[in-house]
Amino acid sequence: MTVASSEDRAVRLDETQYSAGDGPCLSAIRQQLVVHVSDLTNEDRWPAYTAAALEAGVGSSLSVPLVLEGEAEAGLNLYSTRSHGFAGEDISMVETYSYHASKALRLAVRISQLTEAKAHLIAAMESRTIDLATGAIMAQNRCSQETAMKILRIASNTRNVKLRDIAASVVASISQDPRVRTHFDA
Numbered sequence: 385m386t387v388a389s390s391e392d393r394a395v396r397l398d399e400t401q402y403s404a405g406d407g408p409c410l411s412a413i414r415q416q417l418v419v420h421v422s423d424l425t426n427e428d429r430w431p432a433y434t435a436a437a438l439e440a441g442v443g444s445s446l447s448v449p450l451v452l453e454g455e456a457e458a459g460l461n462l463y464s465t466r467s468h469g470f471a472g473e474d475i476s477m478v479e480t481y482s483y484h485a486s487k488a489l490r491l492a493v494r495i496s497q498l499t500e501a502k503a504h505l506i507a508a509m510e511s512r513t514i515d516l517a518t519g520a521i522m523a524q525n526r527c528s529q530e531t532a533m534k535i536l537r538i539a540s541n542t543r544n545v546k547l548r549d550i551a552a553s554v555v556a557s558i559s560q561d562p563r564v565r566t567h568f569d570a
Contacts (some may be wrong), residue, residue, distance in 0.1 A: 387458075393440045394463060400436040407433040409459040413448035419447040420475060423467040446475060448482040456493045460485065512550040517551035520558050525551035 385399040401407030405429065407430045408419040421427050422444050427434045443466045450458040460482050464470060470478075514536065521532035536554070540547040 393462065394440075396465075397433065397437055397440060397442065397463065398461065400433050401430070404430065404432040405479060406430055408445055408447040409461045412449045413457050413459045415451045416451065417477075418449075418475065418479060421445045422470070425467065437463070441465050444469040446470045447479060448478055450482055450486040450489055452486060452490050452493055454490075454493065458486075458489060487570035510551075513548055513555060514551045520554055524558075 385402075386395050389395045389398070397407075398409065401410050408421055411417075411429075412419040422455050424434055424437050424443055424445065444464045446462040446464075448460045449464075450460060452458060460472070460478070462478060471509045514533075517536060518529055518532040521527070522529060524536070525532070527535075536547060536550055539545075540550045543550070
């Protein structure tokens, strides 16, 4: 998917590549190489993309992979209305830019992954706390799991306290150690 674009026709060209499953940007990403198409009228590797690009008034393109090291993949596309629209120094400048953009994007991806992992851990710990409290209530009241959960929910609603906090207080009360922590502070 295209995350950002300077104009609609660039998005349409990206979508043409996605639909065809191939094009200069996808090739750049797969091969981790710069793909420079200096004159689209002489390009035959990606017929669907080439036709769409020529129809959109594009004469040349430059696709640079962003190195993200991991599950994510990304590339940077630049389009020129002229054939031979990118000189050697333009390509070097874009490669330098993409190197720095890759570092920033890699950091953003990593932060996103860690945030997601934290959310999963919090959910798991909350679930564990509720499971422990449910088990304690079942043992104390000799009731079913469904009844124990009902008791927790009623206590939560009556006191207007989150279910996980009610569960944590139940676990702390039976452990007789107020320092017992069964969930993360979000």
